Amino acid sequence: MSHDVVVGIDGSTQSAAAAGWAAREARRNGLALRMVHVAGGEVDALERELGGGSxxxxxVAAIRDRIKAALPELAVSCEIVPGNPAYALAATSRRSSVLVLGSRGVGGFTGLLVGSVGLRAAARTDCPVVLVPAGAGGPAESDGPAGPDVTDEPAAAPxxxxxxxxxDRPCDAVLAFAFQxxxxxxxxxxxxESRDTYHGPYTTEAPVGVWEIGESLAASExxxxxxxxxRWRDKFPxxxxxxxxCAWSPGRMLAEASRTASLVVLGRRAPAHPMAGPRLGAVAQSVLHHTHCPVAVVPHR
Known part of the structure; x- marks a missing residue:
């Protein structure tokens, strides 16, 4: 089984930022980078226009070439695949360590990650999927059509x-991805963790205020x-x-935390029944629509 980092790429600025994120992830972990361009039903038109199936x-080629030039030691491949974008991108997760997508496209012929395609793909992946929103490429994101300069890293601490x-028992798959x-x-x-620790009104014979009781309960949580x-701290000292x-709702809590984060990690539970359709939960959708940084969605049972 391959453990490549796979990135969906359509030539847009958003997919360029995703490609830069994916390239840095592959370089850090000593993995190959596989770039996938889903042409959908337009693949035949693409081949005729460009003079050949290869x-x-x-x-897309400009982004690939810039990454290869910046990181000559990184194994990079790029391919065109036909099919429905959401299904085709999700299918790549069966043989990858992580799938990286731009969370918005530009529409038209090159806009293959527009609308809800990224969300639908994230709901179907077998591996973690990282969605990189527009403007979240940080110092590595470029406004130019050639895409990100993947050699650029933040000068300050990440x-x-x-x-x-x-x-009470946080999901191992989610914590493993975050710690790694x-x-x-x-x-x-x-x-x-989002948890409402106030279940008042409280009654007590002791001379203790309601807010003191609430603070005590929050401390115990x-x-x-x-x-x-x-055990995770022991594993990653x-x-x-x-x-x-936090007493805020999970979506608001994580969206606000994303303002100062480089990555937000959350889980996606696989359907309990094999006939149930894949879906992202309300929290994941809320975070993905309001995040200020890339979001990793980790599937788990």
Whole structure:
């Protein structure tokens, strides 16, 4: 089984930012980069226009060539595949370590990741999918048509990695992805859980105020979350970790945290029944629509 980093690319500025993110991810982890351009039903027209089935649209080829020139040591391949974009991109996840997509396209002939295609692909992947929103490429994103300069890295310390967890036993797959990415990038990891600790009104014979009781309950939830992370801290001792329990809704909590983050990580539960259709939950959709940074959606049981 291959463990390449796969990126969907359509020649747009958004897919160029996604390609830059994917290239840096592949370089950090010693993996190959596989660039996939989904031509859909227009593949025959593409071949006729460009004079052969092996030709790539110029904007796609420009991004590929710039990445290969900037990172000559990185194994890079680029291919055209036919089919429905969401299904074709999701199919690549069966043999990849991560799928990276631009979260918006530009429409028209090259806009193959427009609308909800990225969301539909994210709901069907077998591997983690990272959606890179417009403008979230940071120092590596370029406004030019040739795409990102993947040799550029942030001069300052990387933004924190934020991971949303739920329940007394946080999902191993989600935490593993978050800790591994934080360890690879040297970022601080912020583990966040949305939980309403106020269940008042409280009654007590002791001279304790209601807000003091609420603060005490919040502190106990914080300790519980810290305990749940203990074995992950032991496994990744070099990762600086902060645990936080927040009373905001999960979507608002993670969207706000994305303002200072380099990556937000959240989970997507696989359908309980094999006949159930794939879908992203309300929290994932809310975060993806309001995020200020790339978002990783990690499938799990």
């Amino acid at each position: 030709a790539l649209p110029r904007p 933004g924190e990695v934020v991971v949303g967890v739920q329940g 990415h934080a360890a690879a990038t040297g970022a601080r990891l912020r583990v966040m 914080q300790v519980r979350l810290q305990d749940a992370l203990a 070099g990762v600086r970790t902060e645990a936080e329990v």
